[in-house]
Amino acid sequence: MQLINGITATAIFLSLSLIDSSAITSFSFANAVKSSKYAYQKMADTSGSFNSFRLPVINNAGTVAFDANTDTASGAYTSTGKTITTIAENVGLYESIGNPIAINDRGTVAFVATPARGTTTTEQPTETIFTSTNGRVTQVPSYKPSPESGSPYYDRIVSLALNNRGTIAYVGQNMRGIGVLSSDGRLIAEANDARLSTVDSADINDRGTVVYRSQNGFEFKILANEGTIIKTLTSTTYPLYVMAPKNGAFSASLNNRGTVAFVALEAQPLDEYTAQFNPAKAAILKSNGTKITTVADTSGAYSSFSSGSSFDFAAVPPAINDRGTVAFFAQLDAGGEGIFTGSDPVKHKVIATGDSLFGYTVQSVALSSDGINDFGQITFIARLANGTEVIIRADPLGTGCNCFVK
DSSP: OOOOOOOOOSOOOOEEOOOOTTOEEEOOOOOOEEOSSEEEEEEEETTSSEEEEOOOEEOTTOOEEEEEEESSOEEEEEEOSSEEEEEEESSSSEEEEEEEEEEOTTOOEEEEEEEOTTSSSSSSOOOEEEEEETTEEEEOOOOOOOGGGOOOOOOEEEEEEEOTTSOEEEEEEETTEEEEEETTSOEEEETTSTTOSEEOOOEEOTTOOEEEEEEETTEEEEEEEETTEEEEEEEEOTTEEEOOOTTSOOOOEEOTTSOEEEEEEEEEEOSSSOEEEEEEEEEEEEEOSSOEEEEEETTTTEEESBSSSSTTSOBOOOEEOTTOOEEEEEEETTSOEEEESSSOTTTTEEEETTOEETTEEEEEEEOOTTOBOTTOOEEEEEEETTSOEEEEEEEESSSSOOTTOO
């Protein structure tokens, strides 16, 4: 699934078709690197105008979408490996463009931006979701709370996800709390509901099923909303907790078969309000609502699925495709870190620190929960020994994937 993070916070219904998406920059990325299992295609790097990236996402055409900072702006972009296209930058129509971003198989990109003053009906524009299709940018209408509810608009976008029908599921915050919403006008869950103490970021599949994580005390659940039906895909209390990263934006990765992939960590409650988490006892799990399968855990060669050694660092959410393949970030008992697709870090390695890319040693890697497509192509960020950051698409070899004709 292709995910997007975001919220719609203002009641503006303008269609913005003023973006010049013909701002396409050509790059020469002919020198792809091959290993025994993958060909590594460079999608973008920081050797030119880009100076930093946020997590990239990928669709089934192999197109990668990403947020980036340049020497003069921040913006949303796509790359085919041959050309980079500017979707939007924080000049003119936008005061700012930020994470997250999503792309579906039709090539529609969803991104979060703050409209510039003068382009909205409010004095203080708030974070808003936009979509871009074939160069036409459209603002997604905000969720409108009923007047009698007394609820303010959701004015901060925490996370969002986009399906192939163009429907967006997102998590929004306001002064009262946090909610899970969709672009078709549904309020799916609110943290100020008596049953929930918090909710986290949502994903949506092509059936319109929305999944999100909820917490009530020391119980964590991943819930699937199927119209009027709410289904529990998994429920955990200690010793295993469904974990959220440090910034609170937990990402459950959902595929079109209704299977969700997630991280769980061991936790021991210390009192009524706090718990001590142990990243060294963790698992990458997937659930279809009736069966939970362990993809990998820390009983073997993996030391953790977090980007640090304690809960002060984020547990990195995995990504799942429609074939059920799960890609995940892990640290190794032997040292170093990498991206893998199974329990054996040799057999299932995608990339790891110490490997060589384009003549330089890989020093660190980062993966998003929308980082794998149905052909097994995986996109990630790698930091190289020369200080360059690169966005890579790893194309599996020997699978019949004509990965370079895009």
